[in-house]
Amino acid sequence: MASLSLGLHVARKRGAARSGAVERRNLLTVCRFSVKTLIDRSCLETIDDSSPEFTNFVSILEQILSHRLKGQTTWFGYESHRSFWDYVKAACSKVSHSCIHSIESMENVRSSRAKGRAWIRLVLMEKRLSEYISSALRDFKTTRRWYEDGAVMLGEEAWLLADTLICLNTIDFSFCLKGDGLNGSCPAVIDYTPYLKFIQSADSISSDEEELRTLGSSGSEKSTPEKMAASTAAAIFTEQSSWVSKCKRLEQKYRILLEQKCYLEEMVRLREAQLSQVMSQNKALQQRLTDTHLSHTLEKEQLEYIVLELQDQLTVLKNHDLRSRQELTAHLTNQWPSPGAMDTNAVALDTMLYRNRVGQWEEYLFCACVNPLFCSPGKEDTPSLIGLCGSLQSVASNKSLASLKSSECLASPTTEMTSPGLTPS
Numbered sequence: 001m002a003s004l005s006l007g008l009h010v011a012r013k014r015g016a017a018r019s020g021a022v023e024r025r026n027l028l029t030v031c032r033f034s035v036k037t038l039i040d041r042s043c044l045e046t047i048d049d050s051s052p053e054f055t056n057f058v059s060i061l062e063q064i065l066s067h068r069l070k071g072q073t074t075w076f077g078y079e080s081h082r083s084f085w086d087y088v089k090a091a092c093s094k095v096s097h098s099c100i101h102s103i104e105s106m107e108n109v110r111s112s113r114a115k116g117r118a119w120i121r122l123v124l125m126e127k128r129l130s131e132y133i134s135s136a137l138r139d140f141k142t143t144r145r146w147y148e149d150g151a152v153m154l155g156e157e158a159w160l161l162a163d164t165l166i167c168l169n170t171i172d173f174s175f176c177l178k179g180d181g182l183n184g185s186c187p188a189v190i191d192y193t194p195y196l197k198f199i200q201s202a203d204s205i206s207s208d209e210e211e212l213r214t215l216g217s218s219g220s221e222k223s224t225p226e227k228m229a230a231s232t233a234a235a236i237f238t239e240q241s242s243w244v245s246k247c248k249r250l251e252q253k254y255r256i257l258l259e260q261k262c263y264l265e266e267m268v269r270l271r272e273a274q275l276s277q278v279m280s281q282n283k284a285l286q287q288r289l290t291d292t293h294l295s296h297t298l299e300k301e302q303l304e305y306i307v308l309e310l311q312d313q314l315t316v317l318k319n320h321d322l323r324s325r326q327e328l329t330a331h332l333t334n335q336w337p338s339p340g341a342m343d344t345n346a347v348a349l350d351t352m353l354y355r356n357r358v359g360q361w362e363e364y365l366f367c368a369c370v371n372p373l374f375c376s377p378g379k380e381d382t383p384s385l386i387g388l389c390g391s392l393q394s395v396a397s398n399k400s401l402a403s404l405k406s407s408e409c410l411a412s413p414t415t416e417m418t419s420p421g422l423t424p425s
Contacts, residue, residue: 020150027067028157031060032164033195042171043259049175052191058120059188064161065116068151085116087146091136099123106177114182121175130165137162170263
């Protein structure tokens with residue numbers, strides 16, 4: 001029993017893995033077919049919400065983005081359904097110039113499913129659907145947190161899906177984000193009938209023709225000439241109609257391929273023009289960089305030469321200033337007298353001035369002794385003046401002018417008198 005239950009468990013596991021792989025392969029194959037039909041239809045008319053190919057493509061893309069998407073666990077342990085728009089908001093937040101904020105601010109779009117559909121239409125018009133899908137796949141931690149094992153977004157096929165969606169950048173879409181196509185209440189349903197056309201092989205066609213011939217030969221004995229002619233005409237008409245339909249299909253394919261070829265050639269010419277313009281700009285920038293580097297080198301050399309020249313001039317000026325200082329010091333030293341000579345000259349000058357003053361005072365006193373009225377004519381003699389004259393006429397103080405002028409009455413200028421006088425400046 002244990003081995004039987006283990007075998008059943010392994011069988012169920014293999015069946016689940018096979019069903020998941022088949023589901024992923026079917027979704028990716030149908031998505032690739034849908035992209036091809038969109039490209040073919042865009043060559044004939046503008047793709048909008050009314051196009052059945054676009055409606056089918058949006059349904060397929062919603063199924064891929066919602067494949068095995070984890071639900072949100074509530075407080076009571078139940079899982080509520082999530083929309084792929086919640087995953088897009090979390091995984092594509094780092095895309096530059098993202099349109100997520102614009103979708104969130106739309107007033108007529110309220111449900112998560114409607115916001116996801118509006119996002120698909122907006123990024124298709126911006127030609128950035130593949131960029132958003134690639135950015136979400138690079139954030140593997142967020143993708144792993146939002147999807148279960150076996151999901152399309154967790155497999156290697158998801159990168160093939162992003163590469164396939166690059167082809168949609170060649171289509172100019174035109175959508176109205178306020179229409180009924182954004183109704184979030186209607187689930188996405190994929191229409192597989194456009195991709196289930198049976199194509200009969202050449203071997204099968206030849207075997208069918210041989211079988212018809214054998215049937216015709218067996219019944220020819222019983223058929224009349226009129227019936228044979230009618231059957232022959234019907235066969236010829238059927239063959240002609242089949243050839244006409246084949247020619248029309250080939251002509252349509254050729255026209256589509258020709259339009260695609262013209263578009264690709266135009267894109268190649270545009271890219272070549274842009275490349276040549278970028279190359280010319282790059283060459284101009286390189287030339288400008290070279291000229292700037294050369295001018296910088298020349299300016300640097302000139303500045304170095306100027307600095308050396310200024311240093312030489314500064315050295316010369318320093319030497320000249322030092323020499324001038326030395327010459328000025330020597331000149332002032334030669335012109336200024338020695339300290340001994342300056343003291344002798346000062347003493348002689350002070351002595352001469354002192355003698356002149358003493359001589360004038362002696363003459364005044366002598367005149368006062370001879371004539372007491374000489375000092376103040378017309379005024380009475382004061383007691384101080386009479387005493388002074390009396391003292392001068394006494395024997396003790398009666399001395400000659402020569403004795404007054406002798407060296408006894410003169411003090412030594414070097415010991416007793418100091419001149420207030422002149423000091424050399």
